[in-house]
Amino acid sequence: MQREKYEKNSHLRVLKEIAELLNEGTDISLLLSDVLKKLLQVTGATTGWIFLIGPDGRYNVASAENLPPALSKDHCEPLRRGSCWCIKGFRNGSLTKASNIIECRRLEKAAKLNKDETEGISFHATIPLTSADEVFGLLNVAAPGKKEFGRDELALLESIALQIGSAIKRVRLTKKAQEVALIEERNRLARDLHDSVNQLLFSLTLTARGGVEMTEDLETKHTFQHIQELAQEALTEMRALIWQLRPSGLEKGLIQAIKGYGEMLGLHVHTKLSGLLALPSLVEEALWRISQEALNNSKRHSGQVDVYVSIKVSKCKVHLTISDHGCGFIYEKEKELPSFGIESMRERVEALNGHFELRSELGEGTQIDVALPY
Known part of the structure; x- marks a missing residue:
């Protein structure tokens, strides 16, 4: 009973530390790197990597820590290329919870070439990164000689993965809101320029054209023509600026x-x-x-x-x-x-x-x- 209470308190402490770290993040890449380092510090895992997977199924290695040479060589080429059960399970929807992967194709392939390069890692756990009904990728963790993660360990990793998924969603929504706000501000500025400066330049062009037609003095006529040309050039530049701000x-x-x-x-x-x-x-x-x-x-x-x-x-x-x-x-x-x-x-x-x-x-x-x- 005492042991269960200790483990529960330990898990709560881990979740609290991870949550505090995730709440501070505003950049997904840095956020995932920091949280993976923290995760390895407070759990029994020593190695971890995170796949972010898009709606089209393409994936990238968003973060990796303490990888063995078998997975880290050539800028994580063994992770970045090819497929595996984890990726396939994610794509077809069969991988929905934390699972032990007892036959990792990437590690098996590396072990056949050089077993020492795996540094004793042959199995790992994989956990979907989710938030509500959205899925973002996979969290993978491993440790030398560890063949299986226990039920409580998987439950903890699943809770952490849920926190990571929620943080990814928060950052993406915030970024999208910022993009929308930027577009709205550009539109407002474009409207203001169109209604004020653009109209003034157009009026100046018409006024200069009228001056050309009204005067008989050649020097004055040339001056008005020059003003008209400059105003027309400025008007063209202003229209280009408005278009750049709000491309119609x-x-x-x-x-x-x-x-x-x-x-x-x-x-x-x-x-x-x-x-x-x-x-x-x-x-x-x-x-x-x-x-x-x-x-x-x-x-x-x-x-x-x-x-x-x-x-x-x-x-x-x-x-x-x-x-x-x-x-x-x-x-x-x-x-x-x-x-x-x-x-x-x-x-x-x-x-x-x-x-x-x-x-x-x-x-x-x-x-x-x-x-x-x-």
């Missing part, structure tokens, strides 16, 4: 938004789409902003009105290519990027673990290639 065509799809923005700039955008374009909002937002900057650069510097945009969607990556046949410029890869706008494009791509490449030759045009995972 994005709800109809990325391709239509890019074409519409190009037309607004006076460009003829030739588009090509390969594959089904159904992307996460962050990826679509990145492609949209990169396209805007590329079209702006083409308008300002290429000397051409034709721009070519290609989007190719594969199983786990989307490729964007934007090119023109304009004047181009001298660009050497080992040197810094030629403008802040191009640098911001690269930073946006790298923030999403993508690949960015710029190619340009004097008199041959410019091409930007982007590849983003999703």
